[in-house]
Amino acid sequence: MSLRPTLDFLLNDWLAVEGLNQRERFADHSRETFDAVLDTCERIAREKYAPFNRLVDTQEPHFDGEKVILPQATHDANRAYAESGMLSAAQDYEIGGMQLPYSVEAAANTFFAMASVSIGSGLLTVGNANLLMKHGNELQKKVFALNEFSGRWSGTMCLSEPQAGSSLSDVATRAVPDGSGSESDPLGARFRLKGNKMWISSGEHELTENIIHLVLAKIPDENGKLVPGTRGISLFIVPKKMVGTDGGLTGERNDVALAGLNHKCGWRGTTNTLLNFGEGKYPVGGEAGAVGYLVGQPGKGLACMFHMMNEARIGVGLAATMLGMAGYHASLDYAKNRPQGRPMGPAGKDPAQPQTRIIEHADVKRMLLAQKSYAEGALALELYCARLVDEHHTAEAAAADDARLLLEVLTPIAKSWPSEWCLEANSLAIQVHGGYGYTRDFPVEQYWRDNRLNMIHEGTHGIQGMDLLGxxxxxxxxxxxxxxxxxxxxxxxxxxxxxxxxxxxxxxxxxxxxxxxxxxxxxxxxxxxxxxxxxxxxxxxxxxxxxxxxxxxxxxxxxxxxxxxxxxxxxxxxxxxxxxxxxxxxxxxxxxxxxxxxxxxxxxxxx
Missing domain, CATH: 1.20.120 (Four Helix Bundle (Hemerythrin (Met), subunit A))
Known part of the structure; x- marks a missing residue:
């Protein structure tokens, strides 16, 4: 069963994305170019992702004392994704982008999420780079964002801390100016950071030459004390390896150390880390403290980070959706082929009659229809939100502002609803399989484990509810x-x-x-x-x-x-x-x- 007909219907018949080529930004595109992008991504997902979904689940990342080891399949998939140009799909031609509508980019990324969400497809890297394109200075865009869009470097977001969790007002990572003249560094005002960050996806690996961490930290006041609450939070670029203003690596490692790998219920193919900033393991210039470059204004870091967090929330919703879709497709295939029981009525009482396939039973149809309604409905919602992003960026002023406001209201739903109900779809997929669904012989148990994270990260249900109603x-x-x-x-x-x-x-x-x-x-x-x-x-x-x-x-x-x-x-x-x-x-x-x-x-x- 193919995802493509559903995507084609939603994009072309329902959302009419082809009409976007009437706008100047997308004038070079057509239905043919959009289809070509979908074709390419579908092929890469089929060849480089899907065959290795179980492999990356069983061969978890491990630390050999010097570096994190990931399966070769993850390296190959990461390289193929970067070479496809999808990391910079929505960016300007001038910086190597394709100027694709976000609705087409989001649709193309569904193939990767469905094939192996655990391998990943650059969600945080793109969000990191997009934040810098919005809030960074010109050299930060050139050195950091463009190298992320090219796939040479990857990116993370470092918010949570062991003692704070989702309570960002309790962030305790400190950032102090890095000596005389550091405020005039062309890469941004230079600080030294010390603190610990938890739950950092892709926080350490060898998939790219460098990892660019975006880190929330507080600058102490004149008395050396941290300002309480969120208004004292600033945002910093902290590269794993030090870089020059030309984007070249200097050969010196920044003072960012892996403190441990988290061993997860699902998403096992993606490293999830505890990072120590500034503990002195890798002193820069002989001095402890991770070097970080200020993004935007001091004390305005959380406002900047929300640019990435909101983007990530739609991405999480899309990942949850496609896990639900994967389970639906798997259980539908199983139900069509699994014989068990006999039809209701007199004919069903004859044990000599052949068994029926379970898809002929009303309750199995109920479970399949529930999955289909959850997953396909969620996919429509996510693509509708992606279409609003295109409206916000390219429509006339009034329509663009309406799209912005609608996105504000719908983002908590786009993140939370698929996370809850496509997880329920995965549970129903296991139920359709019966006892077999609870074994590792079939993929549906992994889909459930992978999806269970999505109600938690990028803001729990409780946080999304308070954001919506509050x-x-x-x-x-x-x-x-x-x-x-x-x-x-x-x-x-x-x-x-x-x-x-x-x-x-x-x-x-x-x-x-x-x-x-x-x-x-x-x-x-x-x-x-x-x-x-x-x-x-x-x-x-x-x-x-x-x-x-x-x-x-x-x-x-x-x-x-x-x-x-x-x-x-x-x-x-x-x-x-x-x-x-x-x-x-x-x-x-x-x-x-x-x-x-x-x-x-x-x-x-x-x-």
Whole structure:
């Protein structure tokens, strides 16, 4: 079973991305060039990634005392991805990019995530370089970002610390000016960093010549004390190996040391590290302290880092989506070929009759349809968000600002919803396989293990819920939420004109009203503790409403198409979601609207 027909339908029939070539930035492109990119990525994923997904899961990274060892297959895949030009796909021609729409880039990257998310495809490297293109000085862009886009170097983001976790206000890594005249270094004001960072994906390896760490740290005040909270956080470029202003390696290693590898439930092919900055293992110029170059203004580091974090959140959502899709494809294939049981009714009572394939059983169909509705719905959502990125960057001013605001509201959903429900799809894929699904003889257990991370990294469900209810639906006096409601209402009005869709349009309108009322009720007292006590149920309800809207909008396009099995499947997914999933939001919103304190108020001793 191929992913390609689904991508083609969503990109071309639903989102009409070919029309982007009417814009100056994409004028050189056409359906043919977009298809050629997808063809290339599909081939590389099939040849360099998919055959080695189990290998990189079983041959985990290990440290030999000097360097981290990864399988040769990971080196080969990393090289093939870099040579494809995908690291700089969306960048300007002048710096070696393809000026591709982000929606096409995101679609192309689905092949790699589905083939082996654990091998990786440069998500953090691209996000790192994009941040520097936005916030770095000209030499930082030239020396660091361009070498990352070329694949010569790779990048990380270093936020969490062992004692702080997701609480960035408690970051304790220190950055002090590196001597006289360091503020005028052409690569940026030069500091020495000391501290520890945890959970750093791809923090140490030999896949590239250098690793460029983007590190959050605090600059002490005149009394040598760290400013409490997030307003004192600054952002620094800390290369693994020291570089010159010409981008050449100086031959000296920076004072960044691997303290340990984390051994994970999934994503085992990607190194995940604890890094020590400035412990003196690799003194630069005979002095302890990792050399770092300030990005942007002192104390504004978190605002800069959010540029990378938001990009990474969409990437995490896409990875979760494709793991769900991989499990769906695997369990569908299994269900078509596994004979077990006999049909209901008199004929099924005859043991002499041949067994039926399990796909003929109603409950197996339920589990397959649930997976299909979760994974394909999530893919549509991620590509819709990618299309908003293109609008934000290339549309006229008013439309571009609308796209920005819609992305603000949808980003917590784009990250969290696939992370939860495509994980559930992976669980259902195991269930379809029965006992075999729980063994390593089939890939679905690995898909579940790999996907379990996605509810955690780049902001847990709790963080995404508080971001949505505490910030996004309130920002700019609720303008983003109103824009989303306007788009949903436009879909509802169109669907009301189609007899087969009118009932579902009414259900979506009711859900939209429920979410709107719950949002007001949550904030009725104006006390954040009251509103945010049930931020995750709000996130879940909001996400289901958004996915119902996405499915209804997709179905308007599918409904107008010629009859085919694909059309039948898409319309069935929409009906399944409206009948089996959307009604769940009532229970979630009840505790939100009543500002229920059952969880928040329970004393510790009661546990």
């Amino acid at each position: 910030r996004k639906v309130l920002m700019e006096e609720g303008k983003g939420l109103k824009l989303l409601a306007d788009r949903m209402n436009a879909t509802i009005q169109r669907a009301m004109q189609v007899p087969e869709l009118a009932e579902h349009a009414n259900a979506l309108a009711h859900s939209l009203a429920q979410v709107g009322a719950a949002t007001k009720a949550a904030w009725a007292t104006g006390i954040p503790g009251d509103a945010l006590a049930n931020a995750v149920p709000y996130l879940q309800a909001f996400g289901h409403m958004v996915l119902a809207w996405i499915w209804l909008d997709v179905s308007l396009t599918a409904q107008a198409a010629a009859d085919s099995p694909a059309r039948t499947g898409r319309l069935a997914c929409m009906r399944f979601f409206f009948l089996y999933e959307l009604p769940k939001i009532g229970a979630w919103l009840n505790v939100v609207s009543s500002r229920d304190q059952t969880c928040a108020a329970l004393p510790e001793e009661a546990f």
